[in-house]
Amino acid sequence: MELVRKENERRRKYRFPIEREVRYKMTDDGAVVATGSGRTINMGSGGIAFTAEQQLTPGAYVELSVSWPALLGDNCPMRLIAFGRILRCTGVKAVCSIDKYEFRTQARTFQPVAARSDGMLQRWVDGIRKESMKANMAAGA
Numbered sequence: 001m002e003l004v005r006k007e008n009e010r011r012r013k014y015r016f017p018i019e020r021e022v023r024y025k026m027t028d029d030g031a032v033v034a035t036g037s038g039r040t041i042n043m044g045s046g047g048i049a050f051t052a053e054q055q056l057t058p059g060a061y062v063e064l065s066v067s068w069p070a071l072l073g074d075n076c077p078m079r080l081i082a083f084g085r086i087l088r089c090t091g092v093k094a095v096c097s098i099d100k101y102e103f104r105t106q107a108r109t110f111q112p113v114a115a116r117s118d119g120m121l122q123r124w125v126d127g128i129r130k131e132s133m134k135a136n137m138a139a140g141a
Helices: 120-140
Strands: 021-028 031-043 047-051 061-067 078-090 093-097 100-105
Touching: 021 047, 021 120, 047 061, 047 078, 061 120
Parallel strands: none
Antiparallel strands: 021 031, 021 061, 031 047, 047 093, 061 078, 078 093, 078 100
């Protein structure tokens, strides 16, 4: 795969055209307000473009769960779990940043999307807000 940067490209990081199944959860004010599934369009170290089942709110926090194309130990499916913010959304095409990520093993069969209340997305959002508050207090001192 040859990577060529377009002349008008503003991104600092390359995007790779990877189409995979994705599930998402979007939160607002501590509550999950949207869940769904779609397909990734492209991915890079700084963000993911994907299709969604509904319009997503720019600036909102999001957790994505992407089926990973490689197997762990040649037999265990994996998922990329990415946390970030919706950067833009046009119709059902959304783009989000990747601020934190981890890999997890996954079930061998597709599990339907369900609104879980595991709180991992909310704990990440709370941590981001605390860091922001500390930075603002330090700047004001």
